[in-house]
Amino acid sequence: PRLQAASERLHQLLAPLGEVKSTALFATLTSARSGELHEALAQRGILTRHFDQQPLLRFGLPGNEAGWQRLADALTAWRTI
DSSP states (O other): OOHHHHHHHHHHHOOOOOOOEOOSSSSEEEOOOOHHHHHHHHTTOEEEEEETTHHHHHHHEEESSHHHHHHHHHHHHHHOO
16 A cells, blocks of 8 residues: 555656656656656756657656655756746
């Protein structure tokens, strides 16, 4: 249940940015701006996997509440650009 709840939390966090597909440990965002988001998150020390051939960005589950907050803050900051 805890893993499923974390997966759903990540899905909901990413949903405003585009289409999200989730597994238990990862969420993949489809967005025309995935490359820009990947760079913005990397500048904040948040690692994601960007797929060059497709507009996809894969996120892993944050490890703790501080990680969740860092991700949420980074996504909020990026959306306001």
